[in-house]
Amino acid sequence: MNYTTQMDAAKKGIVTKQMEIVSRKEQIDVEKLMDLIAKGKVVICANKNHKSLDPEGIGEGLRTKINVNVGISKDCPDIENEIEKVKKSLDLKVESIMDLSSFGKTEEFRKRLIQISPAMIGTVPIYDAIGFYDKELKDITADEFLDVVEKHARDGVDFMTIHAGLTKRTCETFKKNKRLTNIVSRGGSLLFAWMELNNKENPFYEYYDKVLDICEKYDVTISLGDACRPGSINDSTDASQIEELIILGELTKRAWERNVQVIIEGPGHMSLDEIKANVLIQKKLCHGAPFYVLGPIVTDIAPGYDHITSSIGGAIAAANGVDFLCCVTPAEHLRLPTLDDIKEGIIASKIAAHAGDIVKGIKGARNWDYKMSEARRNLDWEEMFKLAIDPEKAKRYREESKPKHEDSCSMCGKMCSMRNMNKILSGKDINILRDDE
Structure with missing residues (x-):
């Protein structure tokens, strides 16, 4: 069946290759997407x-x-x-x-x-x-x-x-x-x-x-x-x-x-x-x-x-x-x-x-934030950089002021809340003033 535009195709019930791609990207059912395009509420x-x-x-x-x-x-x-x-x-x-x-x-x-x-x-x-x-x-x-x-x-x-x-x-x-x-x-x-x-x-x-x-x-x-x-x-x-x-x-x-x-x-x-x-x-x-x-x-x-x-x-x-x-x-x-x-x-x-x-409430939106918070809790700097909206800047800021201890940053040092909560919750001592790890 022929169509002139994406809207024309949607009204005729034709799933275009563009609709299929958008459906996958957005994790939305292609039939629902086609209905929204037919009604003018979505454009491709x-x-x-x-x-x-x-x-x-x-x-x-x-x-x-x-x-x-x-x-x-x-x-x-x-x-x-x-x-x-x-x-x-x-x-x-x-x-x-x-x-x-x-x-x-x-x-x-x-x-x-x-x-x-x-x-x-x-x-x-x-x-x-x-x-x-x-x-x-x-x-x-x-x-x-x-x-x-x-x-x-x-x-x-x-x-x-x-x-x-x-x-x-x-x-x-x-x-x-x-x-x-x-x-x-x-x-x-x-x-x-x-x-x-x-x-x-x-x-x-x-x-x-x-x-x-x-x-x-x-x-x-x-x-x-x-x-x-x-x-x-x-x-x-x-x-x-x-x-x-x-x-x-x-x-x-x-x-x-x-x-x-x-x-x-x-x-x-x-x-x-x-x-x-x-x-x-x-x-x-x-x-x-x-x-x-x-x-x-x-x-x-x-x-x-x-x-x-x-x-x-x-x-x-x-x-x-x-x-x-x-x-x-x-x-x-x-x-x-x-x-x-x-x-x-x-x-x-x-x-x-x-x-x-x-x-x-877009599907998957909060998951990005969840993963970033998880990386912060784990003090996983590489994962934080990977998830950052601007990895280049995040990595540069980290490199410009390196802390003495890798499990902290130069603002908090060994007073880092993430570091200390991880230690306490796993039954370890907190060594803020001592040099031992």
């Missing part, structure tokens, strides 16, 4: 032209996945530098990489990325349009925007951020409800400017059916972008954000009617007490579609440390049902991230995702 982003892909599932009942952003820009056009970031991200086993390239040899970078990456690849086509056509924003036509979408799909991109919810109606809501930080989404601000300069409707909304044609043809998942995501905790959960979210819910149903898979993008900056409510609102208004968030960043005062502010929000978001976290690096709001920034952002996001998975 798997473009037919991405031949190196090792597929992952995103959504209800599955592990929280991590995305990392890379890409060349006008100020930093070095492709090889970005490829190194890609390789580091793959070494750290991220499930997704977004190419946010906006200048220069974007096509060359995108094709190399798709060729080498087993992780799913996402893009934001509007970023690429200005450089691709070498035209000012206002002079790009609706057809040209759509042509870039098709080019990315043909190249093998698995999911694309499409800001189709920023309609004329949404823009009027934004204008009537002033924000502290206006529209901070890069794609959203570009579209808002294009609409204002040309006095036209958002082309991705007006010609949404053509976008769906492209996505259905190549099995591209639409990541419905949140142009009105809050850029400060002052602007969160406001009229603009909710207005757009309502439209995204309507667009989700239209995509599902065409068997096109959907992810919903979300905030952004948001105080801790609003996160749970935002997850509930998104899941309700967008009919249970997987939720993808940047952070949320829970305070605006920590430039240089936003990998921490976002991991705090990410853990709470994941615990309350968010399915996909976009990692935020320490360089957020300041500059293009370095290789070290990328690593720090990924590690912080992986910690947040795992913390959320423990709360969600």
